[in-house]
Amino acid sequence: MSIAEKKSTLESGPAVDTEDLLLARLRSSTTADDYFRWLLFVVGFYRDVNKLPAAVELLERFINQSSNTEQSAHCYLALGQIATDAGCHDSALEYFNSAVRLAPKRLAVAYVLQNNIGYTLNALGRFVAGEKHCCMAIEIDSKRASGYRNLGISLHGQNDLIGAAWAFTEAMKADSSDDRSRDLLEKLLTLHPTLAVRCPSTVQVLYPDRDTQADNFPV
Secondary structure, eight states, X not given: OOHHHHHHHHHHHHHHHHHHHHHHHHHTOOSHHHHHHHHHHHHHHHHHTTOHHHHHHHHHXXXXXXXXXXXXXXXXXXXXXXXXXTTOHHHHHHHHHHHHHTOOOOHHHHHHHHHHHHHHXXXXXXXXXXXXXXXXXXXXXXXXXXXXXXXHHHHHHTTOHHHHHHHXXXXXXXXXXXXXXXXXXXXXXXXXXXXXXXXXXXXXXHOSSHHHHGGGSOO
């Protein structure tokens, strides 16, 4: 065996061992819920090591064989997330809509689906439709930042600058550590400095010490 082959074997060994262990646990599952739990572990592992075709095959096979609509919806959600990561937004939208049609009862899943649909529609430039689904996500859970953040992108795409500033501000109120919302809001105020005067509460949330920071956005 060459040095290169030995190095390849050394580097791939731990991943192969993990995959074998996870697949063994999956095959030895004694209940449907246990099987599904290990399936998600395997899919997560495949995503981490960039074996996406294997993850997609496992998820699609489960959907074709399962009669559990909640679990199938979760699988469609995972397929949509994989497609999103690959930049295949049309395919992601199909997967997310397939999950929604199964009407999952878990609110956390319903929220993520509506929010992801909004995100995907934004990525496709369909901002009006994206706004609708972001609002649906917020109706499900108004305490999470991502729905407001994606709503802000939808509104900005429609040139509703005040609405976008409000949405990004609400995202920061929901999660002050949400750097993506902070960056989007800062960029919005930099591009449209009059918003600092028209929406003073936005600047106050972005910069609690408003008296010194408001000068960053001259009118």
